[in-house]
Amino acid sequence: MPKQLISLIGILSLALSARPQVVLQLNAGSRASWGTNQDLFIDQQGHCRYYLNEVNGKKEDSSFFSVPAVQIDSLLTKAQQLGFFGLNEKYDAGRADGAGIFISLSSSGKKHSVDLRNEDLPAIHELVDRINRILAPHRIRINYGQ
């Protein structure tokens, strides 16, 4: 009996500690070795973590909140429609330093990331607009120099 109880407690702990899968990660801002980066993580249940960090420096801000899961599903559907999963992994305008954005998404079994540096793409621009509308109530705006 004690062995069964211990196993049950272990399984419950594991279930409680396991985090839902991150379906959207975003890093925006500096593409130099100075400046600031905005980091955003959203899991499939709509839990959001936001950080504002100096590159190799201190954390300047952080925020944890939730958005309706249905908004996340809608966002991932929009990303599919915009052709996110068919974009190249890197777009670089060729300039040194500057700003950019890294977005990694997971949807319907597909995973893909796109990294822009001193460049903007209509699909990414529209996707970030959508993200900014979701984040607006929390007074967060993603800025990658767009």
Added chain:
Amino acid sequence: MRYFVLPFLAILGALVQGCVVQNHASTIERDKNNPCAVHVILQVGIDGTDSDVIAVREQLEACYDKECFIPCASDNKLGCKVLSHVIVKKWSALSGDDRKNFHHIKMVDDDKLPSNADIGTPNGGAGGGTWRRHAYPRTYCHEALHLLGLPDQYCSRIFDLVTHTIKEEIKCTVPPDPGGGTCCTPDSAWPRCSQPCLNHEHDLMATLSAELTCSNILDVVKKAGFDQCPKECCETPHQASLVPKNLFFLGPSYLRFGDKDIHYSSFGFSGEYTRFVSPKLGATLDIGLYFHNESQMDYNVHFQQFNITGGLTYYPIQPYTEEHALNFSAHALAGISQFSTKYLYSSGGSTSVDKNTVYSFHANIGAALDWSLNAFNIRLLQADYTPTFFSHSIQNNFRLSIGISFNF
């Protein structure tokens, strides 16, 4: 009046605008009059307000107001100077033609994002960039080094939490990246990280906390192919300053006139001017005047020989580069000799004079030995074979001289 005023105003405008516009936005060139000096000239056109122009100009002039040095391989105390210049103008004030030779910098309000710039080509086309107002100190200096051709010297990585992989964002131009090639290790807590490349920890191309140094300027010069000093810049200053352009000699001479019928010893003066065409070779003009008198019972004869020759003088070892040193030279000259005789006859209380002057081809082949002192040289000895060809015969003359010579 109009035809006078307009050109005057144009000239005044050019003077007010300052430096002459270069043919490239990033110019790296050797000084036209001094091969031991290299100029690095950056031309930037600011697409913004007058305040933007002032702010950029102030920062760039403070950074680039430096004189750097390229040492010679043979002696690191000798070498070439590198002089940096920055020309900052308002983009809207530039003519269409001038804009081709200025990097186009757009100024934007500070949005907390880093400025950027094209990596330029030395003596190539113009590039551009977007710079933030009120940027971190030395930002514009760093971006200007990009316009001069230098790449960044940092690497960066991003951690992808969706795929649990690390993405290589920027790699060092010269591998390996620090940390055994990993650069840095981002994670879910710190998704993006960056590190200076190896040996660039205190380099402005890696971090804005560093100052712009001569190392950065010399990297620019090296990329443009001007990092080797010409040979003439690597001669010792003492040698370079003592290699004479001109040499002048004056001194007493003994000339032995050796005709088969008339032969005598004469004395006089010799003078020489040598113009060096290279450190060891000079063009020489030699002039001499020599006298001899003889007295017989009823007449005196006065011999006078005036020689003028020109040719080459050669120093096997570069001369007059050290004090208290012997300088040996050999010369071969040719010219004309004037031989004059004047007979004074005295007889019965009266005197008659008989003069005669003849000319001949004259050669002068010889050598000289000078001892260098501080301000002048002592000609210890000059010995010459100086044949003449008067009266259809050959006179085997020779000359010995001493004296003083001057370099100038």
